[in-house]
Amino acid sequence: MGSFAEFASTLERVRSTSGKNEKVRILSEYLRGLDEDDAERATRFATGRASQKGSSEETQTGYSTIVDVIEDITGLSPRDISQVYVKYGDLGRAAEEVIPAKKEMTLFHEDLTLGAVSKTFDEMMQSKGKGSTLVKRGHLKSMLLRASPVEAKYLIKILTKEMRIGLVEGLVVEAIAAAYGLNMEAVRDADLLLGDVGLVARQARAGKLSEVKLELMRPTNFMLAEPMQTPEEIATYYQRQLYAEVKYDGVRAQLHKKRGEVRIFSRRLEDITASFPEIAAAAKRFGDDVLLDGEIVPFRDGRPLTFQMLQRRLRRIEGFEEAQANSPVRYFVFDLLMLDGVELYRRPLRERRELLGRVAEGTGFSLAEMSPAETAEEIARLFRASRSEGYEGLVVKDPESPYTPGRRGKWWVKLKEELDTLDVVIVGAELGHGKRAGRLSDYTFAVRDGAAFRVIGKAYSGLTDAEIEEMAVKIKAATIHDDGYYRTVDPELVIEVAFDSIQKSARHDSGFALRFPRIKSIRNDKTPEQVDTLERVRELYESQKVRSEP
Ligand code: AMP
Numbered sequence: 001m002g003s004f005a006e007f008a009s010t011l012e013r014v015r016s017t018s019g020k021n022e023k024v025r026i027l028s029e030y031l032r033g034l035d036e037d038d039a040e041r042a043t044r045f046a047t048g049r050a051s052q053k054g055s056s057e058e059t060q061t062g063y064s065t066i067v068d069v070i071e072d073i074t075g076l077s078p079r080d081i082s083q084v085y086v087k088y089g090d091l092g093r094a095a096e097e098v099i100p101a102k103k104e105m106t107l108f109h110e111d112l113t114l115g116a117v118s119k120t121f122d123e124m125m126q127s128k129g130k131g132s133t134l135v136k137r138g139h140l141k142s143m144l145l146r147a148s149p150v151e152a153k154y155l156i157k158i159l160t161k162e163m164r165i166g167l168v169e170g171l172v173v174e175a176i177a178a179a180y181g182l183n184m185e186a187v188r189d190a191d192l193l194l195g196d197v198g199l200v201a202r203q204a205r206a207g208k209l210s211e212v213k214l215e216l217m218r219p220t221n222f223m224l225a226e227p228m229q230t231p232e233e234i235a236t237y238y239q240r241q242l243y244a245e246v247k248y249d250g251v252r253a254q255l256h257k258k259r260g261e262v263r264i265f266s267r268r269l270e271d272i273t274a275s276f277p278e279i280a281a282a283a284k285r286f287g288d289d290v291l292l293d294g295e296i297v298p299f300r301d302g303r304p305l306t307f308q309m310l311q312r313r314l315r316r317i318e319g320f321e322e323a324q325a326n327s328p329v330r331y332f333v334f335d336l337l338m339l340d341g342v343e344l345y346r347r348p349l350r351e352r353r354e355l356l357g358r359v360a361e362g363t364g365f366s367l368a369e370m371s372p373a374e375t376a377e378e379i380a381r382l383f384r385a386s387r388s389e390g391y392e393g394l395v396v397k398d399p400e401s402p403y404t405p406g407r408r409g410k411w412w413v414k415l416k417e418e419l420d421t422l423d424v425v426i427v428g429a430e431l432g433h434g435k436r437a438g439r440l441s442d443y444t445f446a447v448r449d450g451a452a453f454r455v456i457g458k459a460y461s462g463l464t465d466a467e468i469e470e471m472a473v474k475i476k477a478a479t480i481h482d483d484g485y486y487r488t489v490d491p492e493l494v495i496e497v498a499f500d501s502i503q504k505s506a507r508h509d510s511g512f513a514l515r516f517p518r519i520k521s522i523r524n525d526k527t528p529e530q531v532d533t534l535e536r537v538r539e540l541y542e543s544q545k546v547r548s549e550p
Helices: 004-016 020-032 036-046 063-074 078-088 091-101 114-126 132-146 149-159 169-179 184-194 197-205 231-238 277-283 308-314 320-326 349-360 376-388 465-478 534-543
Strands: 224-227 242-247 251-258 261-265 290-300 329-339 370-373 393-397 408-416 422-431 440-449 452-459 479-482 486-489 494-498 501-504 512-515 518-522
Touching: 004 020, 004 036, 004 114, 004 149, 020 036, 020 169, 036 114, 036 169, 036 197, 063 078, 063 091, 063 132, 078 091, 091 149, 114 132, 132 149, 169 184, 169 197, 184 197, 231 376, 231 408, 242 376, 242 408, 251 277, 251 329, 261 277, 277 329, 290 308, 308 320, 329 349, 370 376, 376 393, 422 452, 422 465, 422 534, 440 465, 440 494, 440 534, 465 479, 465 486, 465 518, 501 534, 512 534
Parallel strands: 224 408, 452 512
Antiparallel strands: 242 370, 242 393, 251 261, 251 290, 290 329, 393 408, 422 440, 422 486, 422 494, 440 452, 479 486, 494 518, 501 512
């Protein structure tokens, strides 16, 4: 049985070296000594997961539960713990520091194993409803009492999903390949197909990597599209007949239906079934067992609504009925990866699409709008049609292509219009977070409305460190009022911002907001009088023509 102490000390060594090759080497040597079960557990834990990817089960042990338990076993006050936490910004690291102070000791000290930890995590996940917090605390307490400080650190890092040891999933995949003498690309493909690194390690350890299969109710990674700039570029690249599909602006969703059961997964392979109960219910109408790919779009009266309408759904701030009434959705389906237990993803899109048409008949589900196209003119015409119906553009697909989970290649290309950029003036600034912490890097900006300036958005990033410094000096000089976290800035600094679309919004006094604004450049060459006007924002908004308002 693999000991948890050895797992923790291995990850400590991985953490303390900065070289990627060295990290891979340390992990692969460790993995080589484990059996299948432990290889699965160790790799999953090493990526900061207590459960399989796509599992709807979570241990649900938040910050406060963990702090409670630390308090309980160390006798420290919440304030003491919080001080140590603030020092590191990492609860696992904080636990490592305070755990030696524990006062209780279990009578019969039994070392933690990977198997025992995994079993305890499972029990924590299974515990639901009333009294479950107490049960979870009990489990965590018993583990922490048996744990050394370093073990405690890693137990908590897994529970908080904050591994922070510079070990991205790609490196774990490399380590699996190195540990068992396998081809890197083969391991990577298996990882993309299975969607869970623990399962990959198990198969690899067992020498059964080539037998990996898609399985219903377990998510696989999504196939991605590569951007191309123009219809000409697409036509010239392929020189043959293609499928031009409408590009929907919603949430990518994979739907699995097996007998009477349905599950829906997001692009991050999270279970989002509960956010879309009516889709899950309707999918029971499929006569066959299916694995579908498509896009969930906010939709009413034959037209797409703004993307914002979906946010409420995803955050599940409403009950089923309200959600249905407030943000109706439609699932546009464009691919079929499995049908009644048969894998189809390696077959050409042409065949998959035809089968999909047959399977979806009579279910009420819509297929993504698709038209054959070959020439640049045809593609351009379909692109314009898609835009004028309120969609984002096109995803153009090669009918001969297989479905390649998790890969972005030229089998699928996307064509979308970047709206014009806007020149805006900075009217406020805040200290940034994360990488930009402590630096004046988040700007509030405005367009001109006669003599006044009206706020239209906030943005960060896009600038180099040197540019952020340069701006910070100017912003400080232009500050009219500083209330600590927000500076009101005299409108003098002009920047150019790109964005995905313009939305109506009550948040800003312009009445509009840019979606996904990003700073393209500093426009020292422009004066505040020359920035874009509210009138132009209105025109751009209208020219999107599109989305009916919520
Ligand atoms: P982007 O988000 O701009 O990288 O574009 C790729 C995304 O477009 C995919 O991940 C899907 O969520 C979405 N999409 C919308 N319509 C389609 C379609 N017909 N085929 C494939 N992807 C689509």
